Amino acid sequence: MKLVGIVGTNATQSTNRQLLQYMQRHFADQAGLEICEIVDLPAFNEPEQHVAPAAVQTLSDAISAADGVIFATPEYDHSIPAALKSAIEWLSYTTRPLINKPVMIVGASNGSLGTSRAQAHLRQILEAPELKALVMPNVEYLLGHSLQAFDANGDLVDADKRHELDQAFNEFVAFVGLTEKLTPTETFFEQSRQFSWSQITNGEDL
Known part of the structure:
Protein backbone atom coordinates (compact mmCIF):
# COMPACT_ATOMS: atom_id res chain seq x y z
CA MET A 1 0.00 0.00 0.00
CA ARG A 17 6.67 16.06 11.07
CA GLN A 18 8.16 13.87 13.81
CA LEU A 19 4.87 12.01 14.10
CA LEU A 20 4.80 11.24 10.38
CA GLN A 21 8.44 10.18 10.46
CA TYR A 22 7.65 7.81 13.31
CA MET A 23 4.69 6.41 11.36
CA GLN A 24 6.88 6.00 8.29
CA ARG A 25 9.30 3.78 10.22
CA HIS A 26 6.84 2.05 12.51
CA PHE A 27 4.39 0.96 9.81
CA ALA A 28 6.95 0.23 7.09
CA ASP A 29 5.89 -3.42 6.91
CA GLN A 30 2.27 -2.40 6.22
CA ALA A 31 2.65 0.55 3.85
CA GLY A 32 5.13 2.82 2.16
CA LEU A 33 4.64 6.34 3.48
CA GLU A 34 6.02 9.24 1.45
CA ILE A 35 6.28 12.43 3.52
CA CYS A 36 5.42 15.61 1.61
CA GLU A 37 6.18 19.16 2.73
CA ILE A 38 4.20 22.33 1.99
CA VAL A 39 6.99 24.78 2.83
CA ASP A 40 7.81 25.53 -0.83
CA LEU A 41 4.24 26.08 -1.95
CA PRO A 42 3.32 29.69 -2.85
CA ALA A 43 0.45 31.40 -1.09
CA PHE A 44 -2.84 30.74 -2.87
CA ASN A 45 -3.76 33.69 -5.08
CA GLU A 46 -6.64 32.39 -7.24
CA PRO A 47 -5.01 32.83 -10.67
CA GLU A 48 -7.30 33.40 -13.63
CA GLN A 49 -5.98 30.24 -15.27
CA HIS A 50 -6.66 27.19 -13.10
CA VAL A 51 -3.11 25.92 -13.50
CA ALA A 52 -1.14 24.55 -10.55
CA PRO A 53 2.34 25.98 -9.89
CA ALA A 54 5.12 23.41 -10.21
CA ALA A 55 5.39 22.74 -6.46
CA VAL A 56 1.63 22.27 -6.17
CA GLN A 57 1.60 19.95 -9.18
CA THR A 58 4.33 17.83 -7.57
CA LEU A 59 2.24 17.46 -4.42
CA SER A 60 -0.86 16.74 -6.46
CA ASP A 61 0.92 14.02 -8.44
CA ALA A 62 2.07 12.35 -5.22
CA ILE A 63 -1.49 12.37 -3.86
CA SER A 64 -2.92 11.01 -7.11
CA ALA A 65 -0.43 8.13 -7.13
CA ALA A 66 -1.14 7.20 -3.50
CA ASP A 67 -3.78 4.83 -2.15
CA GLY A 68 -4.47 7.18 0.76
CA VAL A 69 -3.37 10.41 2.45
CA LYS A 85 -5.25 25.92 4.19
CA SER A 86 -3.44 27.59 1.29
CA ALA A 87 -2.10 24.24 0.06
CA ILE A 88 -5.57 22.71 0.17
CA GLU A 89 -7.02 25.71 -1.68
CA TRP A 90 -4.49 25.20 -4.48
CA LEU A 91 -5.51 21.54 -4.76
CA SER A 92 -9.23 22.30 -4.81
CA TYR A 93 -8.81 25.15 -7.33
CA THR A 94 -6.58 23.28 -9.77
CA THR A 95 -6.02 19.52 -9.93
CA ARG A 96 -8.45 18.17 -7.28
CA PRO A 97 -6.51 14.99 -6.47
CA LEU A 98 -8.34 14.44 -3.18
CA ILE A 99 -11.68 13.53 -4.76
CA ASN A 100 -12.65 10.08 -3.41
CA LYS A 101 -9.20 9.72 -1.84
CA PRO A 102 -9.14 8.01 1.60
CA VAL A 103 -7.83 10.40 4.25
CA MET A 104 -6.70 9.97 7.84
CA ILE A 105 -6.15 12.97 10.12
CA VAL A 106 -3.64 13.05 12.96
CA GLY A 107 -2.20 15.90 14.96
CA ALA A 108 0.42 16.76 17.55
CA SER A 109 0.38 19.74 19.87
CA ASN A 110 2.24 20.79 22.99
CA GLY A 111 -1.12 21.53 24.58
CA SER A 112 -3.21 18.88 26.27
CA LEU A 113 -5.94 18.67 23.59
CA GLY A 114 -3.66 17.51 20.77
CA THR A 115 -5.14 19.63 17.92
CA SER A 116 -8.71 18.43 18.44
CA ARG A 117 -10.28 21.66 17.17
CA ALA A 118 -7.93 21.89 14.18
CA GLN A 119 -8.69 18.30 13.23
CA ALA A 120 -12.44 18.93 13.39
CA HIS A 121 -12.01 22.00 11.19
CA LEU A 122 -9.80 20.12 8.72
CA ARG A 123 -12.39 17.38 8.46
CA GLN A 124 -15.03 19.96 7.49
CA ILE A 125 -12.72 21.49 4.89
CA LEU A 126 -11.81 18.18 3.26
CA GLU A 127 -15.47 17.23 2.92
CA ALA A 128 -16.25 20.40 0.93
CA PRO A 129 -17.78 19.86 -2.54
CA GLU A 130 -14.59 20.98 -4.32
CA LEU A 131 -12.47 18.44 -2.42
CA LYS A 132 -14.74 15.44 -1.67
CA ALA A 133 -12.06 13.55 0.23
CA LEU A 134 -13.17 10.34 1.93
CA VAL A 135 -12.17 11.26 5.48
CA MET A 136 -12.13 8.19 7.73
CA PRO A 137 -15.07 8.56 10.14
CA ASN A 138 -15.11 8.07 13.90
CA VAL A 139 -11.32 7.88 14.25
CA VAL A 176 -8.42 2.22 2.26
CA GLY A 177 -9.09 -1.37 1.30
CA LEU A 178 -12.81 -0.78 1.52
CA THR A 179 -12.78 2.31 -0.70
CA GLU A 180 -10.88 0.40 -3.38
CA LYS A 181 -13.92 -1.88 -3.73
CA LEU A 182 -16.29 0.98 -4.50
CA THR A 183 -17.36 1.68 -8.07
CA PRO A 184 -16.51 5.14 -9.49
CA THR A 185 -20.07 6.34 -8.91
CA GLU A 186 -20.20 5.18 -5.30
CA THR A 187 -18.88 6.82 -2.17
CA PHE A 188 -17.99 5.29 1.16
CA PHE A 189 -20.81 7.17 2.83
CA GLU A 190 -23.41 5.77 0.43
CA GLN A 191 -22.27 2.19 0.91
CA SER A 192 -21.69 2.56 4.66
CA ARG A 193 -25.46 2.51 5.25
CA GLN A 194 -25.40 -1.17 4.33
CA PHE A 195 -22.92 -2.45 6.92
CA SER A 196 -21.39 -1.73 10.31
CA TRP A 197 -17.97 -0.30 11.09
CA SER A 198 -17.17 -3.53 12.97
CA GLN A 199 -17.36 -5.39 9.66
CA ILE A 200 -14.61 -3.17 8.29
CA THR A 201 -12.27 -3.54 11.26
CA ASN A 202 -12.91 -7.29 11.47
CA GLY A 203 -11.84 -7.67 7.85
CA GLU A 204 -15.10 -9.12 6.57
CA ASP A 205 -15.49 -9.36 2.81
CA LEU A 206 -17.71 -6.51 1.65
Whole structure:
Protein backbone atom coordinates (compact mmCIF):
# COMPACT_ATOMS: atom_id res chain seq x y z
CA MET A 1 0.00 0.00 0.00
CA LYS A 2 1.30 3.44 -0.94
CA LEU A 3 0.43 6.40 1.29
CA VAL A 4 1.30 10.09 1.36
CA GLY A 5 1.80 11.96 4.63
CA ILE A 6 1.41 15.75 4.45
CA VAL A 7 3.20 17.85 7.05
CA GLY A 8 0.57 20.47 7.79
CA THR A 9 2.93 23.34 8.59
CA ASN A 10 5.77 25.29 7.01
CA ALA A 11 7.63 25.47 10.34
CA THR A 12 11.22 24.21 10.40
CA GLN A 13 10.72 22.34 13.67
CA SER A 14 7.48 20.41 13.99
CA THR A 15 6.33 17.50 16.12
CA ASN A 16 3.77 16.78 13.41
CA ARG A 17 6.67 16.06 11.07
CA GLN A 18 8.16 13.87 13.81
CA LEU A 19 4.87 12.01 14.10
CA LEU A 20 4.80 11.24 10.38
CA GLN A 21 8.44 10.18 10.46
CA TYR A 22 7.65 7.81 13.31
CA MET A 23 4.69 6.41 11.36
CA GLN A 24 6.88 6.00 8.29
CA ARG A 25 9.30 3.78 10.22
CA HIS A 26 6.84 2.05 12.51
CA PHE A 27 4.39 0.96 9.81
CA ALA A 28 6.95 0.23 7.09
CA ASP A 29 5.89 -3.42 6.91
CA GLN A 30 2.27 -2.40 6.22
CA ALA A 31 2.65 0.55 3.85
CA GLY A 32 5.13 2.82 2.16
CA LEU A 33 4.64 6.34 3.48
CA GLU A 34 6.02 9.24 1.45
CA ILE A 35 6.28 12.43 3.52
CA CYS A 36 5.42 15.61 1.61
CA GLU A 37 6.18 19.16 2.73
CA ILE A 38 4.20 22.33 1.99
CA VAL A 39 6.99 24.78 2.83
CA ASP A 40 7.81 25.53 -0.83
CA LEU A 41 4.24 26.08 -1.95
CA PRO A 42 3.32 29.69 -2.85
CA ALA A 43 0.45 31.40 -1.09
CA PHE A 44 -2.84 30.74 -2.87
CA ASN A 45 -3.76 33.69 -5.08
CA GLU A 46 -6.64 32.39 -7.24
CA PRO A 47 -5.01 32.83 -10.67
CA GLU A 48 -7.30 33.40 -13.63
CA GLN A 49 -5.98 30.24 -15.27
CA HIS A 50 -6.66 27.19 -13.10
CA VAL A 51 -3.11 25.92 -13.50
CA ALA A 52 -1.14 24.55 -10.55
CA PRO A 53 2.34 25.98 -9.89
CA ALA A 54 5.12 23.41 -10.21
CA ALA A 55 5.39 22.74 -6.46
CA VAL A 56 1.63 22.27 -6.17
CA GLN A 57 1.60 19.95 -9.18
CA THR A 58 4.33 17.83 -7.57
CA LEU A 59 2.24 17.46 -4.42
CA SER A 60 -0.86 16.74 -6.46
CA ASP A 61 0.92 14.02 -8.44
CA ALA A 62 2.07 12.35 -5.22
CA ILE A 63 -1.49 12.37 -3.86
CA SER A 64 -2.92 11.01 -7.11
CA ALA A 65 -0.43 8.13 -7.13
CA ALA A 66 -1.14 7.20 -3.50
CA ASP A 67 -3.78 4.83 -2.15
CA GLY A 68 -4.47 7.18 0.76
CA VAL A 69 -3.37 10.41 2.45
CA ILE A 70 -2.49 11.21 6.06
CA PHE A 71 -2.68 14.84 7.15
CA ALA A 72 -0.69 15.76 10.26
CA THR A 73 -1.84 19.17 11.43
CA PRO A 74 -0.84 21.52 14.24
CA GLU A 75 -3.44 23.79 15.81
CA TYR A 76 -3.09 27.55 15.48
CA ASP A 77 -5.79 29.74 17.04
CA HIS A 78 -8.30 26.86 17.16
CA SER A 79 -7.77 25.96 13.48
CA ILE A 80 -5.28 24.62 10.96
CA PRO A 81 -2.22 26.65 9.89
CA ALA A 82 -2.67 29.17 7.09
CA ALA A 83 0.00 27.39 5.05
CA LEU A 84 -2.02 24.15 5.11
CA LYS A 85 -5.25 25.92 4.19
CA SER A 86 -3.44 27.59 1.29
CA ALA A 87 -2.10 24.24 0.06
CA ILE A 88 -5.57 22.71 0.17
CA GLU A 89 -7.02 25.71 -1.68
CA TRP A 90 -4.49 25.20 -4.48
CA LEU A 91 -5.51 21.54 -4.76
CA SER A 92 -9.23 22.30 -4.81
CA TYR A 93 -8.81 25.15 -7.33
CA THR A 94 -6.58 23.28 -9.77
CA THR A 95 -6.02 19.52 -9.93
CA ARG A 96 -8.45 18.17 -7.28
CA PRO A 97 -6.51 14.99 -6.47
CA LEU A 98 -8.34 14.44 -3.18
CA ILE A 99 -11.68 13.53 -4.76
CA ASN A 100 -12.65 10.08 -3.41
CA LYS A 101 -9.20 9.72 -1.84
CA PRO A 102 -9.14 8.01 1.60
CA VAL A 103 -7.83 10.40 4.25
CA MET A 104 -6.70 9.97 7.84
CA ILE A 105 -6.15 12.97 10.12
CA VAL A 106 -3.64 13.05 12.96
CA GLY A 107 -2.20 15.90 14.96
CA ALA A 108 0.42 16.76 17.55
CA SER A 109 0.38 19.74 19.87
CA ASN A 110 2.24 20.79 22.99
CA GLY A 111 -1.12 21.53 24.58
CA SER A 112 -3.21 18.88 26.27
CA LEU A 113 -5.94 18.67 23.59
CA GLY A 114 -3.66 17.51 20.77
CA THR A 115 -5.14 19.63 17.92
CA SER A 116 -8.71 18.43 18.44
CA ARG A 117 -10.28 21.66 17.17
CA ALA A 118 -7.93 21.89 14.18
CA GLN A 119 -8.69 18.30 13.23
CA ALA A 120 -12.44 18.93 13.39
CA HIS A 121 -12.01 22.00 11.19
CA LEU A 122 -9.80 20.12 8.72
CA ARG A 123 -12.39 17.38 8.46
CA GLN A 124 -15.03 19.96 7.49
CA ILE A 125 -12.72 21.49 4.89
CA LEU A 126 -11.81 18.18 3.26
CA GLU A 127 -15.47 17.23 2.92
CA ALA A 128 -16.25 20.40 0.93
CA PRO A 129 -17.78 19.86 -2.54
CA GLU A 130 -14.59 20.98 -4.32
CA LEU A 131 -12.47 18.44 -2.42
CA LYS A 132 -14.74 15.44 -1.67
CA ALA A 133 -12.06 13.55 0.23
CA LEU A 134 -13.17 10.34 1.93
CA VAL A 135 -12.17 11.26 5.48
CA MET A 136 -12.13 8.19 7.73
CA PRO A 137 -15.07 8.56 10.14
CA ASN A 138 -15.11 8.07 13.90
CA VAL A 139 -11.32 7.88 14.25
CA GLU A 140 -8.91 10.60 15.31
CA TYR A 141 -5.42 10.57 16.77
CA LEU A 142 -4.59 13.38 19.18
CA LEU A 143 -1.04 13.62 20.51
CA GLY A 144 -0.84 16.12 23.34
CA HIS A 145 2.27 17.45 25.11
CA SER A 146 4.14 16.57 21.95
CA LEU A 147 7.44 18.20 22.89
CA GLN A 148 7.85 15.43 25.48
CA ALA A 149 6.21 12.69 23.36
CA PHE A 150 9.28 11.41 21.50
CA ASP A 151 12.55 9.94 22.71
CA ALA A 152 16.02 10.59 21.26
CA ASN A 153 15.37 8.05 18.49
CA GLY A 154 12.13 9.73 17.45
CA ASP A 155 9.92 6.98 18.88
CA LEU A 156 6.76 7.59 20.88
CA VAL A 157 7.44 7.32 24.61
CA ASP A 158 3.94 6.56 25.85
CA ALA A 159 2.90 2.94 25.32
CA ASP A 160 -0.80 3.83 25.37
CA LYS A 161 -0.33 6.42 22.61
CA ARG A 162 1.64 3.88 20.55
CA HIS A 163 -1.17 1.37 20.92
CA GLU A 164 -3.78 3.98 20.07
CA LEU A 165 -1.89 4.92 16.92
CA ASP A 166 -1.51 1.26 15.95
CA GLN A 167 -5.27 0.81 16.20
CA ALA A 168 -6.02 3.98 14.23
CA PHE A 169 -3.58 3.06 11.48
CA ASN A 170 -4.92 -0.48 11.19
CA GLU A 171 -8.42 0.91 10.82
CA PHE A 172 -7.18 3.30 8.13
CA VAL A 173 -5.58 0.42 6.20
CA ALA A 174 -8.95 -1.37 6.34
CA PHE A 175 -10.71 1.83 5.28
CA VAL A 176 -8.42 2.22 2.26
CA GLY A 177 -9.09 -1.37 1.30
CA LEU A 178 -12.81 -0.78 1.52
CA THR A 179 -12.78 2.31 -0.70
CA GLU A 180 -10.88 0.40 -3.38
CA LYS A 181 -13.92 -1.88 -3.73
CA LEU A 182 -16.29 0.98 -4.50
CA THR A 183 -17.36 1.68 -8.07
CA PRO A 184 -16.51 5.14 -9.49
CA THR A 185 -20.07 6.34 -8.91
CA GLU A 186 -20.20 5.18 -5.30
CA THR A 187 -18.88 6.82 -2.17
CA PHE A 188 -17.99 5.29 1.16
CA PHE A 189 -20.81 7.17 2.83
CA GLU A 190 -23.41 5.77 0.43
CA GLN A 191 -22.27 2.19 0.91
CA SER A 192 -21.69 2.56 4.66
CA ARG A 193 -25.46 2.51 5.25
CA GLN A 194 -25.40 -1.17 4.33
CA PHE A 195 -22.92 -2.45 6.92
CA SER A 196 -21.39 -1.73 10.31
CA TRP A 197 -17.97 -0.30 11.09
CA SER A 198 -17.17 -3.53 12.97
CA GLN A 199 -17.36 -5.39 9.66
CA ILE A 200 -14.61 -3.17 8.29
CA THR A 201 -12.27 -3.54 11.26
CA ASN A 202 -12.91 -7.29 11.47
CA GLY A 203 -11.84 -7.67 7.85
CA GLU A 204 -15.10 -9.12 6.57
CA ASP A 205 -15.49 -9.36 2.81
CA LEU A 206 -17.71 -6.51 1.65
